[in-house]
Amino acid sequence: MGRFADVQNRDELWWLLLAISRQKVVDLHRSESALKRGGGRVRTESALQASYGRDLKFSLDQLVGDEPTPESLLVIDEQQRRLLGMLRDDVVRRVAIARIEGYTVSEIAGELAISPRSVERKLQLIRKRWAEDLGNATSSASV
Known part of the structure; x- marks a missing residue:
């Protein structure tokens, strides 16, 4: 019938979707931790927020001024x-x-x-x- 002809019922479909989703997560992790993307050393804005502490508000927008230098x-x-x-x-x-x-x-x-x-x-x-x-x-x- 198609690529997934062996899927017979709803439960098998859910397991298939779970396997596809899991593989997509693995692929995304590999892509984001690739050397050309910083090898996992690139920190997100939320990670920087955590290092500043809960009381201080941090945003990457603070690093760039509104006016050109x-x-x-x-x-x-x-x-x-x-x-x-x-x-x-x-x-x-x-x-x-x-x-x-x-x-x-x-x-x-x-x-x-x-x-x-x-x-x-x-x-x-x-x-x-x-x-x-x-x-x-x-x-x-x-x-």
Whole structure:
């Protein structure tokens, strides 16, 4: 009848489901304790809470501030300047900046008095250029 044709009644079905569930738990445990996942040394947020004690409230959200650090702002600004510097002319740079700021293709086209298709082509050019650069940076970083 199928893969489990030997299951004859409800009790046998329950035993089969129990065996499947048990195997899934074993597989999950093996996966979570694999070396590539930290070999079981990775602590969960609830385990960290227990080590802090019952009185103190702990959350991983406390480790990250709401505001970016000055160092991260500097890195972002340098990266933005470098990427924009790769673009060949001011119109393409203006398209990139407007898109980063969240403007739609039609809004950018209206602001620059060009067709939406022209904006899309410029965005494709920008993506291609930046992808090539980021691909080169990734390959040189892995060497």
